[in-house]
Amino acid sequence: MICSVFEVLAWSLCRWLVGELAAGELLGAAGRSDVIDAGVVLIAHDGEDIITSDPEDLRPLAAASACHVELIGPYRKTAGAR
Secondary structure: OOOOHHHHHHHHHHHHHHHHHHHHHHHHHHOOOOHHHHHHHHHOOOOOEEEOOOHHHHHHHHHHOOOOOEEEOOOOOOOOOO
């Protein structure tokens, strides 16, 4: 199947808009504003663990999401770690 550049661009735009809408809906439902935190929760699958330095930032988003994730943290870098 051969797609035109316009079809690829349209498909990419639709994917981006759907992702933006999903993040906005999750942020609104959780009463939060950090789009990166929302993205982290949205890409997690049901039953997965999220390792984070700020579990309290993700907890309301995880509670408002449609899947169950386990928040593991606080994760802290050790001295000398890259």
